[in-house]
Amino acid sequence: MAIVRGKQARWRVYAAHAFLVAFLIVTLFPLAAVVSISLRPGNFATGSLIPETISLEHWKLALGIPYQAPDGSLLQPPFPVLTWLWNSIKVASISAFLIVGISTSAAYAFGRMKFRFQQGVLNTMLLLQMFPAVLALVAIYAIFETIGNYIPFLGLETHGGLVLAYLGGVATHIWTIKGYFETIPVEIEENAKVDGATHWQAFSRVLLPMAVPILMVVFVLAFIGTIIEYPVASILLREEGNLTLAVGAKYYLNDQRFLWGDFAAAAVLSGLPITLVFLLAQRWIVSGLTAGGVKG
Amino acid sequence: MASTMNYSTLPPTPLERVARALRWPITALAALAALYTVFLIYTAGQPGWALGTLVLFGSAFYVYVISDQFAYRYLFPGVAGMLVFIAFPLVYTAQIGFTNYSSAHLLSEDRARATLLERADPVLDQVQRFTLHADGAEYRIALHEGEDENSAVRWVSPPLALKKATTVELQPLGATPLQPALSLKAVIEHREALMQLALKLPDAAEPLRYLGLREYGPVREQWKLDPDGGLLRVEDGKHFKPNRDEGYFESVDGEHLQPGFKVNVGWRNYARMVLDAEFRSPFLSIFVWTVLFALITVVCCTALGMMLAVLLNWEDLKGRTLYRTLVFLPYAVPGFISILVFKGLFNQNFGEINAILNALFGVKPAWFADPLLAKTMLLIVNVWLGYPYVMILCSGLLKSIPSDLYEASALAGASPWTNFAKITAPLIIKPLAPLLVSAFAYNFNNFVLIALLTDGRPDFLSTKIPAGQTDILVSYTYRIAFRDSGTDYGLAAAISTLIFLLVAAMSLVNLRLMKKAQG
Numbered sequence: 001m002a003i004v005r006g007k008q009a010r011w012r013v014y015a016a017h018a019f020l021v022a023f024l025i026v027t028l029f030p031l032a033a034v035v036s037i038s039l040r041p042g043n044f045a046t047g048s049l050i051p052e053t054i055s056l057e058h059w060k061l062a063l064g065i066p067y068q069a070p071d072g073s074l075l076q077p078p079f080p081v082l083t084w085l086w087n088s089i090k091v092a093s094i095s096a097f098l099i100v101g102i103s104t105s106a107a108y109a110f111g112r113m114k115f116r117f118q119q120g121v122l123n124t125m126l127l128l129q130m131f132p133a134v135l136a137l138v139a140i141y142a143i144f145e146t147i148g149n150y151i152p153f154l155g156l157e158t159h160g161g162l163v164l165a166y167l168g169g170v171a172t173h174i175w176t177i178k179g180y181f182e183t184i185p186v187e188i189e190e191n192a193k194v195d196g197a198t199h200w201q202a203f204s205r206v207l208l209p210m211a212v213p214i215l216m217v218v219f220v221l222a223f224i225g226t227i228i229e230y231p232v233a234s235i236l237l238r239e240e241g242n243l244t245l246a247v248g249a250k251y252y253l254n255d256q257r258f259l260w261g262d263f264a265a266a267a268v269l270s271g272l273p274i275t276l277v278f279l280l281a282q283r284w285i286v287s288g289l290t291a292g293g294v295k296g
Numbered sequence: 297m298a299s300t301m302n303y304s305t306l307p308p309t310p311l312e313r314v315a316r317a318l319r320w321p322i323t324a325l326a327a328l329a330a331l332y333t334v335f336l337i338y339t340a341g342q343p344g345w346a347l348g349t350l351v352l353f354g355s356a357f358y359v360y361v362i363s364d365q366f367a368y369r370y371l372f373p374g375v376a377g378m379l380v381f382i383a384f385p386l387v388y389t390a391q392i393g394f395t396n397y398s399s400a401h402l403l404s405e406d407r408a409r410a411t412l413l414e415r416a417d418p419v420l421d422q423v424q425r426f427t428l429h430a431d432g433a434e435y436r437i438a439l440h441e442g443e444d445e446n447s448a449v450r451w452v453s454p455p456l457a458l459k460k461a462t463t464v465e466l467q468p469l470g471a472t473p474l475q476p477a478l479s480l481k482a483v484i485e486h487r488e489a490l491m492q493l494a495l496k497l498p499d500a501a502e503p504l505r506y507l508g509l510r511e512y513g514p515v516r517e518q519w520k521l522d523p524d525g526g527l528l529r530v531e532d533g534k535h536f537k538p539n540r541d542e543g544y545f546e547s548v549d550g551e552h553l554q555p556g557f558k559v560n561v562g563w564r565n566y567a568r569m570v571l572d573a574e575f576r577s578p579f580l581s582i583f584v585w586t587v588l589f590a591l592i593t594v595v596c597c598t599a600l601g602m603m604l605a606v607l608l609n610w611e612d613l614k615g616r617t618l619y620r621t622l623v624f625l626p627y628a629v630p631g632f633i634s635i636l637v638f639k640g641l642f643n644q645n646f647g648e649i650n651a652i653l654n655a656l657f658g659v660k661p662a663w664f665a666d667p668l669l670a671k672t673m674l675l676i677v678n679v680w681l682g683y684p685y686v687m688i689l690c691s692g693l694l695k696s697i698p699s700d701l702y703e704a705s706a707l708a709g710a711s712p713w714t715n716f717a718k719i720t721a722p723l724i725i726k727p728l729a730p731l732l733v734s735a736f737a738y739n740f741n742n743f744v745l746i747a748l749l750t751d752g753r754p755d756f757l758s759t760k761i762p763a764g765q766t767d768i769l770v771s772y773t774y775r776i777a778f779r780d781s782g783t784d785y786g787l788a789a790a791i792s793t794l795i796f797l798l799v800a801a802m803s804l805v806n807l808r809l810m811k812k813a814q815g
Contacts, residue, residue, distance in 0.1 A: 012712070013612050020607065024622050027680060031629065033648045034637045106374030113367040121375065128382045130734070130803045134743040134770050135792045136385030138392055138777050138785045143385065146345055150336055168381030170374050199366050228630045230744045235778060246632040250748055253639050260640045271633040278628040279621070 038264035058265030078259055079251060080241060081266045088227050088245040088270075091159050095166040096222035100215055103170040107177035108203055112186065122174070129171040134231040140165060141235050162236050162244075166226050173218045180214035181207065220281040227274060245270050323361055330357070341407065348384075352376065386796060393790035394560055399783045401543045401556040408557035409538075412527055412545070416505070416515035423513035424450075424504065427477035428486065431455040435486070437495065438474055439466065439504075439512065445477060451497060461492035463503060483509050527553070565790035578756050578763035579772075586768040589674065590739040594732055596679045601686025606720060608687075609694045620691075627684035635748040638677045667765040670750050674766055678745055682735070689731055693724040730809040737802040741795065746771040761787075769795055 032049060041055035057067045057075065064082050067075045109115070110122055133140065141156075144165070148155015155161055188210075189202040197205065208215075230246045237243050249270075252263035308316070330353035338346035356376070359368045395401075403411065425440040425447070434455035440447045451466040452474065483490070487509070494503035495512055502514040520528040526537040527545055536545040536553055543559040544552040568575050604623055608616050626634065641647045642663040650660045663673045701719050710718070746752060752764025752771050761784070763772060769791060777788035 009612065016607055016610065016613055020619055020623075023604075024619075027626060028622065029648075030634070030637050030641055030680075031625065033641060037640075037648075102373040102377060105370040109367040109370035113370070115365060115367040115371075121371070125375070125378050127803060128378055128386075130737065131382065131386055131796060131799055132738075132741045132743075132770075133382070133385070134741060134774070135795055135799075136382075136389045137774065138397075138789050138792070139385035139388035140381070141778075142388070143381075146337075146342070149340065150333055165381055167373075167377040170377060174374060203370075228632060230632055230747065231774075234747075246630070249632055249636055253636055258640075258643070260643070260646065263636065263640060267633045267637060271630055274630045274633075275625075275628045278630075279624075282624065282628070 034264045035268055037261055038268050040261060043259050043261040058261045059269070061262050062265040062269050078257075078262055079248060079266070081245075081248075081270065083241060084243055084245040084248040085270050087159065087243065091162050091166075091233075091244060092223045092227040094159075095163045095226045096219050098163065098167055099170055099173060099222040100219050102167060103173035103218065104177055104208070104211070104215060106170065106174045107181055108207065110174065111178040111181035112189070112203075112207075122178075125171040126175065129169065132231075133165075133169075137231060137235050140232060144236055156236055157239060157242055158236075159242075162233055165232050165236065166229070169225070173222060176218060176221075177211070177214055180211055184210050217281070220277065224274065224278060224281070327353075327357060341404075352380065389789045390793045390796070391789075392785055393565055393793045394562060395558050395786050395789075396543050396556075396561045396564075397558050397785040397789070398787075400554065401558050401786075403555055403557055405538060405540075405557040405559070408545070408555050409521075409525070409527065411555060412519050412553060413517070413521060415518045417518060418505075418507050418511075419514045419516055423507060423511045425510055426512050428483050428490075429474040429477055431475065434458075435478075436474060437464075437466075437490075437493075437512075438469070438477075439495070445510075449474065451495075453495065456493075458486050458489040460489075461494075463494040463496055465496050466498070480509060561786070565787050566794075568787065569791070569794075574760045578759045578761075581756075581765075582763060582767050582769060582772050585671070585766070586740060589671075589678075589768055590736050590742075592675055593678045593682060593739045593742075594736050596675070597682040597686045597735070598728075598732060600679065600683040601688075602690045602721075602724075604683070605687045605690035605694055606716060609691060623687065624684050626680055627688075631681060631744060632748060634681065635677065635745055638673075638680075639749055642673055664750060665754055667754055670754060670766045674745065674749060677749060678739065678742065681745070682739070685735070686732075689728060690724060693727055694720065697723050727813045730806045730813060733802055733806045733809060737799055737806075740768070740798070740802075741770045742768065743770045743774065747774070 036049050036051055038058050039054045039056070040051045041053060041057060057069070060067045061075060061077045062081050064077050064080065066077065069075055110118065144154070144156050144161050147161065147164075148158070152158075153160045154164055184207065189197075189206050192202045192206045193199075227244075228246055233244050234247045237247055240248075249263070249267065252259045252266065330349075334346050334350045334353065337349055356372060359365075359372045363369075425443050425445060427438050427440065427445050429436045429438060432455065435458050436455055437453040438449045439451040441450045442448075449469045452469050453464045453466055456462075456464065491506045494505060496503045500514070504512040505515045507513050507515075516530070518530055520530055522528050522535060522537075524537070526535055528535055534547050534551075536547050536551075538544075538557075539546040540559050541561075542552075542556070543561075544556040546552055569579055570576065607613070608620050608623070610616075613619075641649050644650055644660060644662050644664065647663075650663075654660050661669050663669050697720065702715060705715055705719060746766060746768055750764070750766045752767035752775060754765050756763050756765060761776060764775070767775065773788045773791045773795070776784050776791070
């Protein structure tokens with residue numbers, strides 16, 4: 001831009017920097033505080049942001065190692081955080097894997113084939129996705145109670161059931177993948193078919209290898225979406241050893257038993273990997289967001 | 297049709313040949329397994345669920361075996377998932393909203409009747425002490441003459457595997473002595489199996505039933521079935537008729553039996569929201585707070601996010617990439633963690649926020665006990681969580697504004713504010729509007745924030761159904777359905793249905809705005 005700037009503009013730049021720094025101090029304070037708290041001794045310690053005495057007790061407990069307090073008593077880990085983290089990662093990976101499979105195949109049908117009610121089906125699916133699962137929790141609970149009577153490993157209190165519950169939310173992913181398929185020229189597949197490939201071969205050997213980048217993006221989006229899901233997981237899972245992180249984490253901050261320091265360590269431990277994944281995938285998430293998705 | 301699509305001239309590989317040979321046996325097995333599942337559900341007395349399952353399996357069978365439409369094969373899993381786990385729950389919820397489904401009306405009428413008919417009282421003077429004895433890998437039950445387990449054995453059972461429910465004929469103790477009696481712990485282990493046994497004595501008509509860890513005895517049923525489907529209380533001969541309006545078995549003088557059963561109550565749940573004064577007043581204030589909460593959140597997030605986006609789009613500013621990453625950070629942290637972090641930070645006594653406020657101003661606000669402060673806290677946290685989203689949306693849209701517009705305004709000597717008000721805002725508000733409507737809809741149903749931060753507290757005083765001052769409609773619904781006493785699924789489902797309609801309306805507005813933005 002060829003705009004002439006005066007002295008006034010320089011002051012504006014300084015003011016903008018000052019504002020941004022002040023804003024960041026306020027907004028990032030909670031994140032800095034929680035790291036600091038995780039290193040302070042005791043569960044009720046207050047102090048400066050850079051702790052004077054560093055104690056690893058909360059970190060040991062979060063990693064499942066009993067901690068020998070200075071007064072000689074042995075503290076046991078209050079909650080199985082690593083089990084919760086593992087449960088979350090397990091459920092989220094399996095769900096994300098299946099969601100990618102289901103939405104890819106549906107996106108292929110929408111993007112590459114002609115059938116009756118094509119636009120109608122897609123619009124209906126996108127519209128249905130606008131109703132959050134939290135509104136139908138009673139019904140979802142009843143469905144899984146019934147399923148569990150006949151197929152026990154998909155009922156209440158099972159991770160299989162939770163994965164199954166997450167498989168309904170594929171509409172936005174179908175939309176994303178379909179958009180990507182449309183950027184790939186259809187002639188490549190047609191050539192493969194002329195050379196003798198079946199429908200399935202053209203899809204799996206020709207189109208899919210070219211779509212790997214978008215499949216990875218959808219995998220990450222679905223992974224994050226399921227790992228942070230709270231309402232459905234909170235009604236399907238109740239037993240302590242069975243919970244996902246999103247459901248379990250709140251038990252640290254019970255009014256009767258407020259384990260603030262222990263929570264801080266567990267939060268940093270489990271939140272950091274998810275945050276890093278999110279930051280790494282930021283570019284794609286941003287393009288997904290502008291298409292209309294909202295993160296919780 | 298499938299074979300005509302295949303132009304391949306290569307001979308089939310061994311794997312393909314195996315797959316072709318196995319295709320029909322596997323299909324047949326899958327069909328049998330599916331039919332068996334449907335049959336099981338049907339015999340369990342749930343014809344509705346059985347029909348639904350049959351339709352689901354039937355359509356899968358049609359799509360993958362009979363139909364020659366390839367598209368449906370690729371579509372089926374996704375569409376089935378949507379229908380079963382999103383569309384069906386919506387319809388089912390709406391239906392529950394017209395019933396009295398709740399913890400007191402959990403069963404269908406038939407099952408409630410069956411439950412009552414199963415109830416029986418022990419005949420106290422004929423209770424017999426029993427002991428359990430090992431016999432090889434099996435077990436024998438011995439009934440004693442007296443109340444003491446050392447008293448003489450009167451009857452013994454043949455050796456039993458203790459696996460299934462049967463009627464067992466008892467015999468007098470023969471010549472072979474019994475092993476020593478097993479401990480109470482062993483009896484507890486076999487409790488389930490013992491409960492299912494009926495012990496038949498040679499000299500008595502009524503079989504003996506399991507009454508406790510030490511006793512078997514004859515039982516007398518509490519209820520008899522009337523020919524009209526009502527129940528007769530054996531004890532006093534009182535008749536109870538099913539009241540299909542209220543969902544109870546009811547006597548003439550108005551006595552109700554527990555458990556009640558599920559019946560359709562029409563619009564009663566909805567009428568409660570409008571007519572029942574004690575319910576209406578908390579419901580209305582929760583509704584108003586929900587709208588305010590979503591509205592203020594969206595307005596504040598938009599103001600903050602748009603300002604940051606404009607600022608970070610300014611080319612004279614150095615270090616924009618770093619700023620952008622840091623400003624984005626609140627969004628990257630998983631919501632359930634940052635919300636709980638705030639719960640700790642806002643804690644009245646040892647939270648960091650009050651420590652700072654106390655050092656600066658000497659105040660320690662009760663963030664969780666005072667309704668107004670709790671609401672303020674929710675809004676602060678939600679804006680913290682939400683502004684990066686709007687910022688990202690806006691920076692995407694800002695890039696599409698042609699830069700010559702700003703060059704022209706610079707020539708005219710316009711101030712930054714004029715630039716924003718006359719160029720930037722008008723150009724991005726149109727495409728932004730539908731996204732803001734969906735953000736509003738999202739926050740209208742922002743259950744996770746309320747559930748993890750305040751759980752709806754502080755509660756309204758003296759309401760019939762517990763309700764919180766910071767509850768929004770969805771968290772209130774969750775509370776009615778899954779927490780506190782007297783889970784009332786019917787009422788919760790009715791409120792949910794009301795929210796569906798609101799969400800649907802917002803979606804329609806959204807579509808309109810989107811069409812306008814594109815057009």
